[in-house]
Amino acid sequence: MIQLEHIDYDYQEIPALRDITYTFEMGKCYCLEGPNGCGKSTLFRILNGLAFPTAGRYLLGGEAITEKRLRDDAFAKAFHAKIGYVFQNSEVQLFCKNVEDEIAFGLFQLGLPEDAIRERVEKYINLLNLAPLRKRTPYNLSGGEKKRVALGAVLAMDPPILMLDEPLSGLDEDGQQWIADFIASLKSTGKLIIISTHNRELAERLADVHVRMDKAHRIICPQNP
Amino acid sequence: MRLNLKIMEVTGRLLKSDRENAGRKSSPVAPALRVGAAVLCILLCALSRNAVFVIAVIAVELFRLALMPPASILRVMKALILPVMFTALIMLPAVFLGHPRTMLTVTMKVLESVLVLAVMNESLDWREVTAAFSVAKGMAVFVLILDMTMRFLMILGDYSDKLLEAVMLRSVGKTNWKNAKVDGILGTTFLKSRQMAEATSEAMACRCFDGQYRSYHSHRFTWRDALFLGVYATMIALFVMTK
Numbered sequence: 001m002i003q004l005e006h007i008d009y010d011y012q013e014i015p016a017l018r019d020i021t022y023t024f025e026m027g028k029c030y031c032l033e034g035p036n037g038c039g040k041s042t043l044f045r046i047l048n049g050l051a052f053p054t055a056g057r058y059l060l061g062g063e064a065i066t067e068k069r070l071r072d073d074a075f076a077k078a079f080h081a082k083i084g085y086v087f088q089n090s091e092v093q094l095f096c097k098n099v100e101d102e103i104a105f106g107l108f109q110l111g112l113p114e115d116a117i118r119e120r121v122e123k124y125i126n127l128l129n130l131a132p133l134r135k136r137t138p139y140n141l142s143g144g145e146k147k148r149v150a151l152g153a154v155l156a157m158d159p160p161i162l163m164l165d166e167p168l169s170g171l172d173e174d175g176q177q178w179i180a181d182f183i184a185s186l187k188s189t190g191k192l193i194i195i196s197t198h199n200r201e202l203a204e205r206l207a208d209v210h211v212r213m214d215k216a217h218r219i220i221c222p223q224n225p
Numbered sequence: 226m227r228l229n230l231k232i233m234e235v236t237g238r239l240l241k242s243d244r245e246n247a248g249r250k251s252s253p254v255a256p257a258l259r260v261g262a263a264v265l266c267i268l269l270c271a272l273s274r275n276a277v278f279v280i281a282v283i284a285v286e287l288f289r290l291a292l293m294p295p296a297s298i299l300r301v302m303k304a305l306i307l308p309v310m311f312t313a314l315i316m317l318p319a320v321f322l323g324h325p326r327t328m329l330t331v332t333m334k335v336l337e338s339v340l341v342l343a344v345m346n347e348s349l350d351w352r353e354v355t356a357a358f359s360v361a362k363g364m365a366v367f368v369l370i371l372d373m374t375m376r377f378l379m380i381l382g383d384y385s386d387k388l389l390e391a392v393m394l395r396s397v398g399k400t401n402w403k404n405a406k407v408d409g410i411l412g413t414t415f416l417k418s419r420q421m422a423e424a425t426s427e428a429m430a431c432r433c434f435d436g437q438y439r440s441y442h443s444h445r446f447t448w449r450d451a452l453f454l455g456v457y458a459t460m461i462a463l464f465v466m467t468k
Contacts, residue, residue, distance in 0.1 A: 104441035
């Protein structure tokens, strides 16, 4: 469970988030909606420990996530293993020499044994239809293929929380349909899924809860519980 | 300016090679074995004082070359001509001084070294070559950095190429501002590179990166690897016997 308590965030005195108090519960799919610049990406950065609130508290499973605690490598590793984050721009997220290496990267970091890594790599390569691309370099792939690789790389680590920043951006119709179907299939896994999107259709289809933000960088709907 | 153009030329070549090799099947023999064998061949030939060994290596490499497609053979031959001719020319005075064998030996050694490298270059992708080094413990993280550097060079090369195209499309006739715009393109590319580097570092942190890296090798030892090893074991034996 993720709890946000009166979170504020400023970019050099320019407000990006204001008084965000919200609880994200496990097993639900939340769609974060709102206009450009309302703070969705900033909220994602905070939830992933990439930025830290200027005020307020962020708790994951009851534990406070602070800059100081994340400086501890063991804590940071355990924290990041719990949250899978698929970036809006997959290009920056893919840095290994080929697709299978990309999927295996996080698994090696988790210290899994070789056989388990091999098994999981094969599982996600098949699940995401990546078999013909397995030896290809990620940056030579199409947008949809890159997105699938990024999803595979994150999901292979089996995080209980999954965050997707604009998962359909830059994809053609078929690609969008494929990704939407795939995310829908993930809903039955009991993971907490948070999706940031402008796509109403996707939000209507997937969201258990619509979380709307406004230009004043606040959550307006549903009201803070 | 010239340096920038040179960098863009190199990244352009890498991009072209990447696009051409996108659908290419990976090497059936483990790249690490092939790189190791190539280095060993060059080393042994340099140490060899007997032409038999050098000729044997050249024969094996020419046999492998003969099995390649015509376009690859042409590229390898092109790579060979200049260094071999140059060495022969440099060594030509040795013939007049009464040491014709010296000229022949050195030229053959150069031919062998360039041939081994050119055949390897033709049949291995550059990523397979870098991946070969990641087999060694502790080297994998350096290979990851090298691969990432190459990847960024290509992405940014592509990005600056698109910016240049945009400038070109907006330019009509001879103007001075086109040269001035190059600075702007470099500046924008620099800022983009910083943003991308930061985002990649964050993506790595999100996937629990702690500074340690192991490369994933799905390649398992096959009969092809065994055959390849067999050929090179024979060559080492030949080197020892002819010494």
